[in-house]
Amino acid sequence: MTDNKNFYNSLSSIYNEMIDFDAALKRRVNLLSNIVGSHKTAADMGCGTGIDSISLSMLGLQVDAFDHSKKMITQAELNASKYNSDIQFFFSALENISSTKKYDLIVSLGNTLANLSESRLRTTLENCCKLLSDNGRLVIQILNYYQVTGDRHIVNETENNFYIVSRYYEKTNDDLFFKIRINDKRENSETLLSTQIYPHKLELISEICKSLSLQIKVFGDLQLNNFEKSSSKDLVIIGEKN
Numbered sequence: 001m002t003d004n005k006n007f008y009n010s011l012s013s014i015y016n017e018m019i020d021f022d023a024a025l026k027r028r029v030n031l032l033s034n035i036v037g038s039h040k041t042a043a044d045m046g047c048g049t050g051i052d053s054i055s056l057s058m059l060g061l062q063v064d065a066f067d068h069s070k071k072m073i074t075q076a077e078l079n080a081s082k083y084n085s086d087i088q089f090f091f092s093a094l095e096n097i098s099s100t101k102k103y104d105l106i107v108s109l110g111n112t113l114a115n116l117s118e119s120r121l122r123t124t125l126e127n128c129c130k131l132l133s134d135n136g137r138l139v140i141q142i143l144n145y146y147q148v149t150g151d152r153h154i155v156n157e158t159e160n161n162f163y164i165v166s167r168y169y170e171k172t173n174d175d176l177f178f179k180i181r182i183n184d185k186r187e188n189s190e191t192l193l194s195t196q197i198y199p200h201k202l203e204l205i206s207e208i209c210k211s212l213s214l215q216i217k218v219f220g221d222l223q224l225n226n227f228e229k230s231s232s233k234d235l236v237i238i239g240e241k242n
Contacts, residue, residue: 039104049079
């Protein structure tokens with residue numbers, strides 16, 4: 001199993017191709033326009049190669065972005081430069097972020113929080129709440145883990161001119177692992193990356209948010225459709241700090 005930080009460092013070189021960054025960015029801008037409101041400043045927790053940070057910047061927000069993978073941040077800086085987005089990127093574990101800034105909007109999207117154990121999740125959300133300005137908004141997106149059943153759960157398989165990439169979950173004893181199998185067509189080689197994932201569910205995340213005095217609403221996606229345990233792909237929680 002790959003250490004979580006090294007997992008994302010190893011993935012960084014092909015991540016843009018894996019998600020088709022340019023096409024995904026257009027979709028992301030449209031989705032995030034639903035949640036930006038009148039907010040002016042934002043923090044992206046677990047920015048990866050910058051898709052959410054850049055989307056928020058394109059929507060007119062001043063953005064700071066954080067990630068624990070230096071190589072992901074390097075790719076994010078290149079992407080931000082490509083799109084002329086003025087974003088400050090910071091290398092930090094999410095539970096250790098220290099800042100005197102306050103943010104109107106804090107986002108943690110794309111299943112980032114599933115990389116954190118329960119204790120680290122609690123510390124991270126406490127940290128986010130401290131960083132929120134009065135009347136600020138916290139937006140969390142995580143996979144709907146009620147849907148991840150059995151010993152093996154396929155997420156998707158994508159293919160382009162260079163790679164075939166398979167993403168899936170595997171259960172070993174009581175632990176869940178996220179695995180990415182990468183077939184490089186040019187070198188006729190295969191790489192398997194694996195990291196432990198913590199399948200946090202609605203009850204836990206909502207309990208933590210409520211303990212932080214956040215007023216929450218629950219959705220099944222960033223289009224703000226209703227959340228259904230039996231059918232929603234994602235779990236989205238929006239917490240308001242009043």
